[in-house]
Amino acid sequence: MKKIAIIGGGISGLTAAYRLHRLGVDCTLFEAGTRLGGIVETHREDGFVIECGPDSWVAEKPWARELAIELGLGDEIIPSNDHNRRTYVLQQGTLVPMPEHMRMIVPQGQAGIDSLLSSSLFSEEAKRAYLQEPTRAAELKEYAIAHAGEDESVAAFVARHFGQEVAEKLAAPLLSGVFGGSIHKLSVHAVMAPFVALEREYGSLIAGLAARQRSGASLFASLRGGLGGLIERMSAALPPASLRLHEAVTALTHTGNGWKVQAGHGQASFDTVLLATPPQQTSALLTSLLPGAAELLPRDSSSAIIIALAFREHFPLPSGFGFLVPEGSSESRLLAATFVDQKFAHRAPDQGRVLRAFFADEDLMDLPDSVLVRLGMNELTNILGHPLPEPAISLVRRWPASLPQYEVGHRERVAALEEQVASLSGLRLLGNAYHGVGLPDLVRQANEAAQWAASM
Known part of the structure; x- marks a missing residue:
């Protein structure tokens, strides 16, 4: 029986594990954290649906939608409210x-x-x-x-x-x-x-x-109950024995005809390894195997802090999906904000509001949640021009080094990296460091990696 290891339980690794299971191929999924799905996480409380990571996928790319339908979530798919699709830019204190x-x-x-x-x-x-x-x-x-x-x-x-x-x-x-x-x-x-x-x-x-005029289809799509539904359905479909949560992989050894994976509970042998870890962890695992790999992986990754605020009181907002703050602006520390209940239906009870504020400052990462919530509230108040009521729910998520930077020459570096990796039989890389950062692209990569592993 073929033995396949997947290292990393974010959306890419989890989707690959689910796809292998559907193909009738057993695998073992190692995840250093205590939950699956990576930055895809939905919080549901008192009629609010709050995304703690991405809130949607680009509708014209089919792979996330196809996965949702396969998981029995077809009736849950909702379009963005494109009749209200307006985005603002902060310019000299005004949302233009x-x-x-x-x-x-x-x-x-x-x-x-x-x-x-x-x-x-x-x-x-x-x-x-x-x-x-x-x-x-x-x-x-x-x-x-x-x-x-x-x-x-x-x-x-x-x-x-x-x-x-x-x-x-x-x-x-x-x-x-x-x-x-x-x-x-x-x-x-x-x-x-x-x-x-x-x-x-x-x-x-x-x-x-x-x-090449596009049709009038919506720009974004999501799920009525939040994107966490994808994670929950795929996790439930996998045999519990195949999931190794809170078990970080510390070393990979290529034996010539297979792989040894060193993790928290010892060493295990596998025929094939799908490596779905962030670039920093990927670099650490590949250093002894491919000394040049570190130079070819994305050198920088940006971090994000998401402040999600749910309100029971209705208050005025500019019509649209939210606003962006220009890079290097001295007007606000925010990177962006989303008017969630205006972007998608089914995100708040009647008269409720959901806002999400985004920071990218590394020096804010270690601040307590309460300080970040207050900072987000203050920034939103200053930009919107009126005080906000106290939120009924406030959530903070820190996603350090979560978005690899595709700098000039990225495709060429990835091609060179994948050529090196191909020299080690039975190893493949996947995740948001290579061929796209959005959910559809990650699902597509995972499907391809699973098909490859199953055919080895």
């Missing part, structure tokens, strides 16, 4: 709405152009840059072809199309909100691959997006 009908940095159709031209976020010069971008299609396509295969920063890519102002006012807060990193370091090939493909085919991003 981003233009509507945008696909990240690119206006969609005439409605997007009209919204852009009426926006107070941009100067007249930036608006002219948008209007001129389709007329520069041949020039932009020629550049893309001449530099095919060369990576560059998100900042350089956006500035080439729409100018530096758009890069700083729009791309920077959007990307820091998703990836927690600087657009001057993030790889455009790794984090905006669809836009790179549009440039290569059409030159103009505006023209390319118009040619």
Whole structure:
């Protein structure tokens, strides 16, 4: 009987274990912590559904939805309230709405152009840059072809199309909100691959997006009872004997025809290992096996602190999903905030509110929960312009080094790393350090890794 070890019980490792179980292949899942799912966690209390990590998945990517349906959660899938999809940027003490009908940095159709031209976020010069971008299609396509295969920063890519102002006012807060990193370091090939493909085919991003007009489907999707439902269903499907919680793996040894895994309760032998740990732990486990691996793994990872606040009293909020704070802003220590009950239905009882505030400052990590809650409340009060009532529920989650940074050259480094790993038969890497950070991409990677392990 084939023996497979999965190291790391976050969404990637757990999904791989579930997929192997569905394929009829036994495995052992090692998790250093006391729970499965990693940063995917849902708190349910008194009619509130509060996400402690990600709150949704990108709806156009199918893999998370397919998993939910397979787990019997199809009727639980809910769309984001896109009729109310507005996001703000903090500018000089004011929440300025981003233009509507945008696909990240690119206006969609005439409605997007009209919204852009009426926006107070941009100067007249930036608006002219948008209007001129389709007329520069041949020039932009020629550049893309001449530099095919060369990576560059998100900042350089956006500035080439729409100018530096758009890069700083729009791309920077959007990307820091998703990836927690600087657009001057993030790889455009790794984090905006669809836009790179549009440039290569059409030159103009505006023209390319118009040619590939999306349907009116919602941008995000989630589960009525929260994303924790995925974790709960997969965990329940696995044999209890296969789960080794609170058991950190401290060493991996390649024996030539298999693997020895050193964990809390001794050493065990396996034919195949799926390594689904964060980069720092992956580096430690691979150092003796592949001395060059550490240089190829993501060098930096950003941290996040989530302050979730649930209120029984209804109070006014700007219409929309929430706001972003530009990178390096002196106006607020917040990175972003989400108006949760406006983004999704079924998140609060009648007249209730749920807000989530995000910090990325490492120096806040060790502060007590009560101090972080008060800091989050104060920052929200200052930005929203009115005091908030006392929350009925407040939660703090610290996710240190949870978001690996896909810096320029990321794809090439990952390809080189995976080539090295392939030299050690029976080992595969998966997780958010390699081929995408969102739930659908992590589910896809886990499915592929499980199929690979089952066929070995």
